[in-house]
Amino acid sequence: MTKNEQDAFETFEFDLPPIRGFPELRWAGKRPFRSTQYFPAQKKEAYGDPTDGWWNRIYWGDNLQVMSHLLREFRGQVDLIYIDPPFASDADYKKKIKIRTENIESDSAAFEEKQYADIWTQDQYNQFVYDRLVLCRELLSESGSIFLHCDYRKAHHIRCILDEVFGPDRMLNEIIWKRTSARSDSKTFNHIHDVLFFYGKSHDYSFNQIFVPHDPAYIKKYYSYEDEDGRRFATIDATQAGLRNGSSGKDWRGFSPSSKGNHWKFSIEELDRLDAEGRIYWPKKEGGWPRLKSYEDELKGAAIQSIWTDIKAVNSQAAERVDYPTQKPTALLDRIIRSSSPKGGLVFDCFMGSGTTQEVAMRLGRRFIGADINLGAIETSTKRLIAARANIEHGNDDLFTDNEQAPSKLYTGFEVYNVNNYDLFRNxxxxxxxxxxxxxxxxxxxxxxxxxxxxxxxxxxxxxxxxxxxxxxxxxxxxxxxxxxxxxxxxxxxxxxxxxxxxxxxxxxxxxxxxxxxxxxxxxxxxxxxxxxxxxxLHFKRASDARLKIEDDHLVIAGFYPLNLLQKLSMDAEAVDDWRQLVESVKVDWNYDGAVLTPAIIDAPEKDELVTGRYPVPADASTIRVKITDLLSESWEGDIENA
Structure with missing residues (x-):
C-alpha cells in the first residue's frame, strides 16, 4: 500500500483484554472493524455566522462515511453522542404528503411517502450497529459518553455489543423511558417504554446531576412550618447538614453532648452564624437539641433516577411536532444534554431524523454535528434549526425557566454538507x-x-x-x-x-x-x-424544473415543476392551481459564489401557508442562486444574473 493509499484510511485498535466468562455476541459474518476509508465532504449551504470561529455542521450521507470523514478532525473531541438507530421494527416509516391547501377535494392531493425502511436480517443489523459504535467510540473524548436509544426488539443484543466495544465496566445506566400509557387488545403486556443505554468512554466521564420538583405530597408533609417572613421550611437533623463537631470543653449554651452520638455539637461561633442566617430552629421543649431549617424555596428538587416517567412522547397536537416519523421530544434530549455535556461542549447525533438533538444543543449553548442519510431528515432539520436561530435572536426561546440562567454563549451558525457526493438519490x-x-x-x-x-x-x-x-x-x-x-x-x-x-x-x-x-x-x-x-x-430522470426571471426589480419564480412529486400525485402541472402549493421552501442567495449557498431569503411558511415567489432584488445582487424544495424534500437549484 502506498503512502497516499495509507492516508486514505483511518485505523484503530481496541481489543479488550481476555476476560474469563465475558459473554460475546456472535452472528453469521461477524468481522472486526479495524479501519475505514476517508470520504470527502462538500459544503453546500451556510446559515448565520460562526461563534469564535465555530460552525455547527449537518451532513447528508451514510453515517459510516460521515464518521469516517469526521475522524481526521474530531477524533477524541466529541463530548456527548446520542443515537436513535433503527429499531429493526420490520416496518416502513412514512410521512403524510399533501398539497398546501385547506381544501383537498380528492385522494390524489395527498399520499404517504416512505422516509426509510426498518427491515433487516438479524446478522446485517448487528454488524450495522457494531461498525457504527466502533466509530462513535473513536470520536468520543476521554470524558465523553454515549446514549443509545432502542426498544425491546434489539436491546439485549445492543447491550452485548456496547459491552464489547466500550467494555462492560463502562456501562453507567440502563434508563427506562415510559413514553406512553396507551393500551391495546394485544395478547401481551403492552410495550410502553423504550431503553436508553448510557456508557462512558472512560471512568472520568462528565455528569451533571439533574433534579425535578418534589412531589407536592412530599412538600406538604415535610415543609409545614412557616417563619416570620412567610417562608415555608422543614427541620432536619444537624447530622444531615454536615456541620463539624465542636471542641470539647466549650460553652454549649446549656446543651449537653449527645450520649448516642447521633447529633453534632455546635460551637458558639457556629450557633451565632446560623442564628444570624435564620437557620437555627429552637425547639419549644426546654433542653431540646436545636435543628436546622431547610427552606422550600431553596430546594433543588429530587434527583433524577433511572426510570423516567415524566416525559411524554410527541403527540399529534404537540406544538413541537414537525410531522417526521420517530420524532423524539425536546424534553428527552434536554435532560440528556444537560446531564452529560458541558456548556460549549460538542454533541453528535448520526441518526439525526427530525433534528431534535441539534435544536436542543443549539438552545442549550452546545456545539453540534448531525448526520442522516435521508434527505427529508436534512431538510426538516435545516428548517427547524433556522427557526430555532430566529427564536434565539429575537429572545423568544422558552427552554429556560425564570430560575435558570441561559448560557452566556450560543452557537447558532451552521453549515450543510454532502459526504462523498451523496446527491444521486433523494430517497x-x-x-x-x-x-x-x-x-x-x-x-x-x-x-x-x-x-x-x-x-x-x-x-x-x-x-x-x-x-x-x-x-x-x-x-x-x-x-x-x-x-x-x-x-x-x-x-x-x-x-x-x-x-x-x-x-x-x-x-x-x-x-x-x-x-x-x-x-x-x-x-x-x-x-x-x-x-x-x-x-x-447512468442517466437518471431529472426530478424537477423551474423558470426564473427579473421583473420590476424583483426576482420572480414564474413556474415550478417537480416532476417526481407530480407523478406521485398522479397529476399534471396544469392540474395544480398554484405551483406554490407544491413547495416547502424557497431560499435565495443574492451573491452566489458558485459553491456554497448562503441564503439571504428563507421563505419557509408553516402548514398551509404558501411561499411568496416574488422577492425584491437588492442593488448589489450579482449571480442569484435559487433553491426550491418541494413537499418530498427534493430540490431544484438554478441561477439567474442580475443585469
Whole structure:
C-alpha cells in the first residue's frame, strides 16, 4: 500500500483484554472493524455566522462515511453522542404528503411517502450497529459518553455489543423511558417504554446531576412550618447538614453532648452564624437539641433516577411536532444534554431524523454535528434549526425557566454538507427502482437473488443507504447455482461460468475478489460499479424544473415543476392551481459564489401557508442562486444574473 493509499484510511485498535466468562455476541459474518476509508465532504449551504470561529455542521450521507470523514478532525473531541438507530421494527416509516391547501377535494392531493425502511436480517443489523459504535467510540473524548436509544426488539443484543466495544465496566445506566400509557387488545403486556443505554468512554466521564420538583405530597408533609417572613421550611437533623463537631470543653449554651452520638455539637461561633442566617430552629421543649431549617424555596428538587416517567412522547397536537416519523421530544434530549455535556461542549447525533438533538444543543449553548442519510431528515432539520436561530435572536426561546440562567454563549451558525457526493438519490427507499430503470435491466424469474440482467451480466443492486460489505455478499453466495456452473465449465472450460455485476454506493476493498473466491473452484467474472464514482455512466430522470426571471426589480419564480412529486400525485402541472402549493421552501442567495449557498431569503411558511415567489432584488445582487424544495424534500437549484 502506498503512502497516499495509507492516508486514505483511518485505523484503530481496541481489543479488550481476555476476560474469563465475558459473554460475546456472535452472528453469521461477524468481522472486526479495524479501519475505514476517508470520504470527502462538500459544503453546500451556510446559515448565520460562526461563534469564535465555530460552525455547527449537518451532513447528508451514510453515517459510516460521515464518521469516517469526521475522524481526521474530531477524533477524541466529541463530548456527548446520542443515537436513535433503527429499531429493526420490520416496518416502513412514512410521512403524510399533501398539497398546501385547506381544501383537498380528492385522494390524489395527498399520499404517504416512505422516509426509510426498518427491515433487516438479524446478522446485517448487528454488524450495522457494531461498525457504527466502533466509530462513535473513536470520536468520543476521554470524558465523553454515549446514549443509545432502542426498544425491546434489539436491546439485549445492543447491550452485548456496547459491552464489547466500550467494555462492560463502562456501562453507567440502563434508563427506562415510559413514553406512553396507551393500551391495546394485544395478547401481551403492552410495550410502553423504550431503553436508553448510557456508557462512558472512560471512568472520568462528565455528569451533571439533574433534579425535578418534589412531589407536592412530599412538600406538604415535610415543609409545614412557616417563619416570620412567610417562608415555608422543614427541620432536619444537624447530622444531615454536615456541620463539624465542636471542641470539647466549650460553652454549649446549656446543651449537653449527645450520649448516642447521633447529633453534632455546635460551637458558639457556629450557633451565632446560623442564628444570624435564620437557620437555627429552637425547639419549644426546654433542653431540646436545636435543628436546622431547610427552606422550600431553596430546594433543588429530587434527583433524577433511572426510570423516567415524566416525559411524554410527541403527540399529534404537540406544538413541537414537525410531522417526521420517530420524532423524539425536546424534553428527552434536554435532560440528556444537560446531564452529560458541558456548556460549549460538542454533541453528535448520526441518526439525526427530525433534528431534535441539534435544536436542543443549539438552545442549550452546545456545539453540534448531525448526520442522516435521508434527505427529508436534512431538510426538516435545516428548517427547524433556522427557526430555532430566529427564536434565539429575537429572545423568544422558552427552554429556560425564570430560575435558570441561559448560557452566556450560543452557537447558532451552521453549515450543510454532502459526504462523498451523496446527491444521486433523494430517497433510498426508491433507489433500487431508479437504478433498475436507469440501467434498463431485464427482469428475472421471481425468487432470484439478482435484480435483473444487463447484457451478459446478472446484476445485484447492493444496499444503497450504506457502504457495501463482504457480509452483504452472503445472500449472493448462497444463491450461486453450482450445478449449473459444473455443466458450463464442462462445456466451455476456458470461459467464466457466470458474469455478475455488483452495483453499490461505496464498498469495502476487494468486494469483487471476495465473491470470486467464494465461487471456487469455478471461475466467475465479477464487475463492481460504485455509483458515487461512476454515476456519469447512468442517466437518471431529472426530478424537477423551474423558470426564473427579473421583473420590476424583483426576482420572480414564474413556474415550478417537480416532476417526481407530480407523478406521485398522479397529476399534471396544469392540474395544480398554484405551483406554490407544491413547495416547502424557497431560499435565495443574492451573491452566489458558485459553491456554497448562503441564503439571504428563507421563505419557509408553516402548514398551509404558501411561499411568496416574488422577492425584491437588492442593488448589489450579482449571480442569484435559487433553491426550491418541494413537499418530498427534493430540490431544484438554478441561477439567474442580475443585469
Amino acid at each position: 433510498p427507499v426508491e433507489a433500487k427502482e431508479l437504478i433498475k430503470e436507469a440501467m434498463e435491466l431485464q427482469p428475472l424469474a421471481p425468487g432470484s437473488v439478482f435484480d435483473g440482467q444487463h447484457e451478459e451480466h446478472l446484476v445485484r443492486i447492493m444496499p444503497v443507504n450504506r457502504i457495501s460489505t463482504r457480509a452483504d455478499l452472503n445472500e449472493v453466495i448462497n444463491g450461486l447455482d453450482f450445478k449449473a456452473f459444473e455443466a458450463r465449465a464442462a462445456k466451455a472450460p476456458n470461459k467464466p461460468v457466470e458474469r455478475i455485476h455488483l452495483v453499490c454506493m461505496g464498498h469495502e476493498p476487494d468486494l469483487g475478489p471476495e465473491l470470486e473466491k467464494a465461487a471456487k473452484p469455478f471461475d466467475i467474472e465479477v464487475k463492481v460499479t460504485d455509483l458515487i464514482r461512476d454515476k456519469a455512466h
